[in-house]
Amino acid sequence: MGTLFITVREALRYKGREGQWLWALHRISGLGILFYLIIHVYDMSLAYFNVPVHEEMIALFKTPLFSVLELALAALLIFHAVNGVRVAILDLRPEMWANQQKVTRISLIVTAILAAPTIVIMIIYTLNANFGPVASAVGR
Amino acid sequence: MLRSRTVPRRGWNLEFVMWVFTRVSGAAMLILGALGMIGALIMGARTQMDLATLMRWTFFPNPNHVVNSNIPDINLGWVSLYWRILQTLIVFFGVSHGFNGLRVVMDDYIHHDAVRKVLRVVILVLWIAVMAVALYIIITS
Numbered sequence: 596m597g598t599l600f601i602t603v604r605e606a607l608r609y610k611g612r613e614g615q616w617l618w619a620l621h622r623i624s625g626l627g628i629l630f631y632l633i634i635h636v637y638d639m640s641l642a643y644f645n646v647p648v649h650e651e652m653i654a655l656f657k658t659p660l661f662s663v664l665e666l667a668l669a670a671l672l673i674f675h676a677v678n679g680v681r682v683a684i685l686d687l688r689p690e691m692w693a694n695q696q697k698v699t700r701i702s703l704i705v706t707a708i709l710a711a712p713t714i715v716i717m718i719i720y721t722l723n724a725n726f727g728p729v730a731s732a733v734g735r
Numbered sequence: 736m737l738r739s740r741t742v743p744r745r746g747w748n749l750e751f752v753m754w755v756f757t758r759v760s761g762a763a764m765l766i767l768g769a770l771g772m773i774g775a776l777i778m779g780a781r782t783q784m785d786l787a788t789l790m791r792w793t794f795f796p797n798p799n800h801v802v803n804s805n806i807p808d809i810n811l812g813w814v815s816l817y818w819r820i821l822q823t824l825i826v827f828f829g830v831s832h833g834f835n836g837l838r839v840v841m842d843d844y845i846h847h848d849a850v851r852k853v854l855r856v857v858i859l860v861l862w863i864a865v866m867a868v869a870l871y872i873i874i875t876s
Contacts, residue, residue: 632829
């Protein structure tokens with residue numbers, strides 16, 4: 596636990612700016628997606644091995660808390676994909692490191708462009724699934 | 736507590752192989768996603784599926800898997816070798832990419848050699864278990 600405290604404290608103190616923030620976000624988003632993947636494979640395997648528990652878990656995933664987490668998952672997945680492309684390109688093209696700030700900004704802008712409509716559409720779907728007539732004014 | 740580790744010889748060691756694999760699998764997942772979406776649209780997803788179903792189908796094209804979605808009639812060609820190969824590759828690259836990432840992060844923060852070795856075995860077992868379950872679902876469906 597001492598190591599964890601030092602890691603977090605030094606990560607906040609280190610002035611790596613955009614590059615370091617995206618590095619941290621890349622790790623957090625990757626671990627988050629892996630966490631989802633493990634839960635998801637476990638849950639979907641129960642559709643084969645233990646149907647009642649599987650249905651219980653599906654009902655749990657339809658609650659508002661998990662709907663919000665799903666939005667976060669979509670945003671983090673898109674960020675991880677876009678930022679991963681940035682990392683891979685910069686590893687192969689060191690001359691681009693001089694423009695680190697510009698490149699990180701492009702990464703965030705592309706993420707926003709892809710994530711914004713995704714999240715809006717997901718919210719509309721969620722509203723329609725939960726309170727159909729209310730959301731019919733919103734879309735569809 | 737914070738001492739340096741010996742670095743393996745340069746060349747094709749595990750770290751370098753996995754560095755390459757991370758990039759290859761990442762690019763592969765983007766390409767497979769595009770192939771899934773394009774393939775579904777060519778097979779008539781525009782009129783047969785709604786957007787949410789198309790996105791779920793793109794990530795794991797398995798009719799028994801995508802619950803709560805309006806998957807078209809399976810007899811219309813939504814079960815084929817194309818989709819089977821696609822979902823096998825997506826599962827392999829996705830799960831391997833993820834667990835390798837977990838190993839890299841774990842290596843960075845666990846400084847005790849013995850603990851790190853144990854955790855590597857735990858991650859390896861988890862990787863095999865998740866992959867086995869996912870492949871079982873693909874093969875039996």
